[in-house]
Amino acid sequence: MSRNSSLQALVLSVRPFGEDNRIVKFLSKEKGIFDAVLYGGPKSKLRAYVSPYHFGNLWIYTDETKHSIKITDFEVIKYHPEIRENLFKTWCASFCSELVIKTDACGEYEKIWTLANGFLDGISVSSEDECRIAFLRFIWRYIGIMGLQCDTESCLHCGENLTNSKGKIYFSILENGFICENCFNQSNDSFFELSSEAIIFLQAVTLLSPKEARSIPLHFSTTQQLHEFLTFLINRYTGCKLKTLEMSSGIL
Numbered sequence: 005m006s007r008n009s010s011l012q013a014l015v016l017s018v019r020p021f022g023e024d025n026r027i028v029k030f031l032s033k034e035k036g037i038f039d040a041v042l043y044g045g046p047k048s049k050l051r052a053y054v055s056p057y058h059f060g061n062l063w064i065y066t067d068e069t070k071h072s073i074k075i076t077d078f079e080v081i082k083y084h085p086e087i088r089e090n091l092f093k094t095w096c097a098s099f100c101s102e103l104v105i106k107t108d109a110c111g112e113y114e115k116i117w118t119l120a121n122g123f124l125d126g127i128s129v130s131s132e133d134e135c136r137i138a139f140l141r142f143i144w145r146y147i148g149i150m151g152l153q154c155d156t157e158s159c160l161h162c163g164e165n166l167t168n169s170k171g172k173i174y175f176s177i178l179e180n181g182f183i184c185e186n187c188f189n190q191s192n193d194s195f196f197e198l199s200s201e202a203i204i205f206l207q208a209v210t211l212l213s214p215k216e217a218r219s220i221p222l223h224f225s226t227t228q229q230l231h232e233f234l235t236f237l238i239n240r241y242t243g244c245k246l247k248t249l250e251m252s253s254g255i256l
């Protein structure tokens with residue numbers, strides 16, 4: 005059985021297929037992540053429309069017997085041109101795309117659809133400094149959708165409230181959780197040391213609305229601290245070394 009259908013989709017990646025054709029990976033709310041073939045040479049108008057991080061209305065033809073999907077049309081609603089004009093934004097978008105593909109959007113298509121589109125829209129209109137913080141929110145929310153956010157409110161051992169903690173806060177790599185200064189035994193473990201500003205930021209991203217969380221400023225040193233910590237966590241939780249993170253030196 006074959007059929008024509010249409011849906012809203014985000015282009016995650018495009019790669020060559022045969023001489024003139026391309027295989028395009030899309031994310032949609034209904035179908036999750038799927039491949040579709042784009043036929044046509046360099047002069048094809050569709051080829052310019054179907055580019056990474058473009059969002060729009062997609063028309064496809066599904067051939068059930070051949071297990072193939074062909075792109076018949078794509079109407080771009082958002083081009084996100086700013087992403088291509090800035091190296092850091094391009095890197096953020098390709099990280100987003102790689103993460104979504106490698107985790108198959110955690111099987112949570114609707115939630116990842118909202119998160120990924122919100123992230124790309126956000127970095128399009130933000131300054132580079134704001135993008136660096138948006139990147140941190142994006143990873144922490146992604147970890148939340150994976151169901152792997154650890155408790156940021158109390159010490160894993162003694163239950164002390166970390167928000168009011170005057171001492172240092174550690175993330176134990178071995179125990180995968182936050183520990184207060186009194187309970188932490190540095191000689192036994194590999195760890196990240198985080199400021200209370202970093203902990204409060206993570207809590208805010210979990211608890212507040214995206215709009216409220218966006219208004220929380222971060223010192224540059226905390227941004228760096230969280231970048232190191234969250235990129236470590238996302239590599240750990242996805243179980244794969246994300247290529248975009250390996251390529252990040254020189255951009256960050």
Ligand SMILES: [Zn+2]
Pocket residue numbers: 159160161162163164183184185186187188
């Ligand atoms: Zn403790």
